[in-house]
Amino acid sequence: MTNTRRRHLAAWLCAASLFCAPAFAQQRSITVASTTSTMDSGLFEHLLPLFKARTGVDVRVLSQGTGQALDTGRRGDADVVFVHAREAEEKFVAEGFGLRRRPVMYNDFVLIGPKADPAGVAGGKDIAAALNALVGKQAPFVSRGDRSGTHQAELALWRAAGVDLTAARGAWYREIGQGMGAALNTAGAMGAYVLADRGTWLSFRNKGDLAILVEGDRRMFNQYGVMLVNPARHAHVRQADGQAFIDWLTSPDGQAAIAAYKVGGQQLFFPNATDPGA
Amino acid sequence: MHDTIPNPASILPLRVERLCFADAQARLLEDVSFAIPRGGLTIVLGANGAGKSLLMRLCQGLLAPTSGAVAWNAQPEGFSRHAMVFQKPVMLRRSARGNVLHALAASGVARAGRAGRADAALQRFGLADLSERPARLLSGGEQQRLAIARAVAAGPEILFLDEPTSHLDPGATLQVEQMLGGLKRDGVTLVMTTHDMGQARRLADRVLFMHKGRLIEDAAAHTFFEGPAAAEARAFLAGDLLW
Amino acid sequence: MLWQCARAGGRRAHTAHGSGEQVDSLALALGLIVSLDPGFLAVVGLSLRVTATAVLIAALIGLPLGALLALKRFPGRSMVIVVVNAMMGLPPVVVGLLVFLALSRAGPLGALGLLFTPTAMIAAQTVLALPIVIAITRQIVEDLWGEYREHLLSLGLKGVRAVPTLLWDGRFSLTTGLLAAFGRASAEVGAVLIVGGNIAGSTRTMTTTIALETSKGDLPLALGLGLVLIGLTLLINAAAYGASRVGARHAV
Numbered sequence: 001m002t003n004t005r006r007r008h009l010a011a012w013l014c015a016a017s018l019f020c021a022p023a024f025a026q027q028r029s030i031t032v033a034s035t036t037s038t039m040d041s042g043l044f045e046h047l048l049p050l051f052k053a054r055t056g057v058d059v060r061v062l063s064q065g066t067g068q069a070l071d072t073g074r075r076g077d078a079d080v081v082f083v084h085a086r087e088a089e090e091k092f093v094a095e096g097f098g099l100r101r102r103p104v105m106y107n108d109f110v111l112i113g114p115k116a117d118p119a120g121v122a123g124g125k126d127i128a129a130a131l132n133a134l135v136g137k138q139a140p141f142v143s144r145g146d147r148s149g150t151h152q153a154e155l156a157l158w159r160a161a162g163v164d165l166t167a168a169r170g171a172w173y174r175e176i177g178q179g180m181g182a183a184l185n186t187a188g189a190m191g192a193y194v195l196a197d198r199g200t201w202l203s204f205r206n207k208g209d210l211a212i213l214v215e216g217d218r219r220m221f222n223q224y225g226v227m228l229v230n231p232a233r234h235a236h237v238r239q240a241d242g243q244a245f246i247d248w249l250t251s252p253d254g255q256a257a258i259a260a261y262k263v264g265g266q267q268l269f270f271p272n273a274t275d276p277g278a
Numbered sequence: 279m280h281d282t283i284p285n286p287a288s289i290l291p292l293r294v295e296r297l298c299f300a301d302a303q304a305r306l307l308e309d310v311s312f313a314i315p316r317g318g319l320t321i322v323l324g325a326n327g328a329g330k331s332l333l334m335r336l337c338q339g340l341l342a343p344t345s346g347a348v349a350w351n352a353q354p355e356g357f358s359r360h361a362m363v364f365q366k367p368v369m370l371r372r373s374a375r376g377n378v379l380h381a382l383a384a385s386g387v388a389r390a391g392r393a394g395r396a397d398a399a400l401q402r403f404g405l406a407d408l409s410e411r412p413a414r415l416l417s418g419g420e421q422q423r424l425a426i427a428r429a430v431a432a433g434p435e436i437l438f439l440d441e442p443t444s445h446l447d448p449g450a451t452l453q454v455e456q457m458l459g460g461l462k463r464d465g466v467t468l469v470m471t472t473h474d475m476g477q478a479r480r481l482a483d484r485v486l487f488m489h490k491g492r493l494i495e496d497a498a499a500h501t502f503f504e505g506p507a508a509a510e511a512r513a514f515l516a517g518d519l520l521w
Numbered sequence: 522m523l524w525q526c527a528r529a530g531g532r533r534a535h536t537a538h539g540s541g542e543q544v545d546s547l548a549l550a551l552g553l554i555v556s557l558d559p560g561f562l563a564v565v566g567l568s569l570r571v572t573a574t575a576v577l578i579a580a581l582i583g584l585p586l587g588a589l590l591a592l593k594r595f596p597g598r599s600m601v602i603v604v605v606n607a608m609m610g611l612p613p614v615v616v617g618l619l620v621f622l623a624l625s626r627a628g629p630l631g632a633l634g635l636l637f638t639p640t641a642m643i644a645a646q647t648v649l650a651l652p653i654v655i656a657i658t659r660q661i662v663e664d665l666w667g668e669y670r671e672h673l674l675s676l677g678l679k680g681v682r683a684v685p686t687l688l689w690d691g692r693f694s695l696t697t698g699l700l701a702a703f704g705r706a707s708a709e710v711g712a713v714l715i716v717g718g719n720i721a722g723s724t725r726t727m728t729t730t731i732a733l734e735t736s737k738g739d740l741p742l743a744l745g746l747g748l749v750l751i752g753l754t755l756l757i758n759a760a761a762y763g764a765s766r767v768g769a770r771h772a773v
Contacts, residue, residue, distance in 0.1 A: 036736070040737050060720040062720060204738040205738040338675055357676055
């Protein structure tokens with residue numbers, strides 16, 4: 001209305017446009033729904049620049065639990081799903097949500113617990129015996145409880161140990177419904193035991209009084225698979241670039257890159273794309 | 279004394295016909311009729327609660343009458359040709375000049391003409407030095423002068439004033455009265471309520487005396503003050519003289 | 522990859538205990554600011570851009586709507602006011618979930634392909650900010666209308682025609698309301714995590730980074746980022762307060 005008023009308005013709009021003006025540029029990219037373990041361990045930060053340098057494709061990674069990542073794929077909100085729960089993956093493909101599942105690599109789970117080790121399981125290699133000892137001592141145990149691959153692996157290990165969780169469950173068994181990092185933070189704070197993937201454990205910064213107590217049991221190996229979301233179901237899926245990512249991961253080049261990733265001198269993921277049974 | 283030849287383009291004379299106004303509790307205005315021709319200053323006189331302020335608001339169109347009519351000679355479009363000044367002026371949170379500009383914009387004055395008219399109005403009423411001051415920081419007298427400048431900036435034919443000086447000290451009151459004299463000389467028709475007898479004597483060309491929601495007496499000012507016809511008016515004058 | 526120096530700092534902090542953590546966080550926060558690390562700046566820039574855009578949109582919609590709600594009388598008005606006031610307390614995760622369901626490929630707006638983009642985060646934050654803007658605007662405009670009513674009516678300004686005057690004259694109080702909306706939107710993590718996906722370099726904001734670093738157990742870095750966020754919030758509020766002080770001197 002007045003000159004002053006127009007000047008004020010202009011100043012306001014300038015200030016506002018400062019924030020809003022730069023457009024959110026979109027380049028050639030695919031969205032991969034994956035798990036917290038691959039993200040939190042730093043593997044993707046190692047792999048993605050290599051893939052981008054080779055193909056120019058930007059990979060946007062959603063780090064979710066395995067169950068949630070598969071749901072994201074089912075809804076068509078991702079192009080590629082890269083998770084670790086073989087049964088669930090095969091069901092996903094069988095239902096027509098994904099194309100062929102390809103094995104990529106494995107890592108292993110470790111049983112983490114307080115250094116004081118009230119259940120006395122330290123140094124063992126037999127995860128079934130260790131879990132039974134926890135039940136016997138009613139030692140506090142933190143479960144992810146979030147349908148993630150790690151959660152499903154944990155449940156499978158209880159079954160392998162012959163423990164009926166529905167019967168044995170008590171105040172000692174604490175489901176937190178959160179990611180691996182949160183579970184480790186919680187276990188550290190409560191002096192509890194927890195099952196974790198080695199990668200997340202190694203790169204976790206808040207170890208406090210926690211330590212690896214049980215490792216090396218073959219039943220604790222953890223297989224990762226990758227699959228393209230079915231373009232027949234979701235037409236917008238970026239099939240060519242998605243398939244290129246899968247092909248690269250399972251190629252000798254990609255497999256070598258996975259093997260080369262180390263934290264504190266330790267290899268975290270072991271490529272096995274050529275193993276037909278994986 | 280009054281210019282009685284109606285100008286076809288003019289909204290005056292204003293005819294108030296059998297005006298009644300009632301709220302949920304009571305009838306506050308009862309069968310009031312009068313006409314305001316062009317020119318002159320009419321004082322609406324009466325005790326508190328006589329219905330003076332209500333009458334001003336009905337004339338300005340802020341309230342709708344229960345029955346009766348406020349009829350203009352030519353129906354004014356918008357609110358640019360009749361304006362109102364209140365007992366306690368509402369100052370917008372802007373500069374003095376911003377207040378005048380706002381009123382000009384609201385009255386439909388073209389953008390190009392606003393600045394010149396605003397500055398002229400401020401200059402005329404001695405507010406030029408205060409034009410960039412926040413209106414709400416002005417003194418009571420300055421605020422009321424600004425309210426009048428703001429009301430007449432768009433050039434209305436008639437201005438209603440509701441007790442414009444009741445909150446002001448004698449000096450500020452005098453300044454406002456001088457402003458009103460100037461407006462009258464320029465041909466702006468003025469209708470004003472007051473309970474200040476001295477002010478009524480100084481300013482009035484004509485007096486409308488109201489009592490308990492009725493118009494009791496409508497007379498030329500010198501006739502009224504020499505000896506009102508109505509008993510209520512005589513009592514009012516007598517009470518005022520004691521005071 | 523991101524913030525190499527910050528991470529090195531984090532490792533140092535890991536060896537320290539107790540109050541050393543807070544001291545290291547402060548040093549980290551300062552280091553992040555001073556080093557002007559591009560990764561860090563991208564996260565801060567995205568946070569500010571998303572929230573500023575959301576608040577701008579909420580203001581463009583909410584200011585006129587709030588003003589009309591203050592001035593118009595219609596059946597069900599009280600109910601609308603109660604609903605808007607209640608929406609100010611809407612849990613962000615619920616907002617996130619609703620926006621997620623709407624924007625998902627399987628949802629009604631899926632064809633737009635907006636899920637896991639900054640636009641989706643703007644949408645969620647706009648929904649969070651809008652009730653605050655509407656509710657505060659309604660209160661301020663209603664109070665101002667009570668004061669201005671007769672004068673504006675005498676100028677023939679009523680209903681929609683009175684809105685520009687009331688919004689302009691309420692601008693300093695309204696700025697406070699917009700800051701409240703900005704605060705709610707920028708401090709929020711649940712909704713943007715759900716609809717943005719916390720994708721590195723694309724939808725990672727300050728709050729989702731804090732959540733991520735906490736889950737990685739890098740508490741000093743998380744706390745350092747938190748300090749930066751608090752500092753930014755303080756700075757924005759101080760700037761707005763200063764501006765309104767200067768403005769208020771010209772129009773009380």
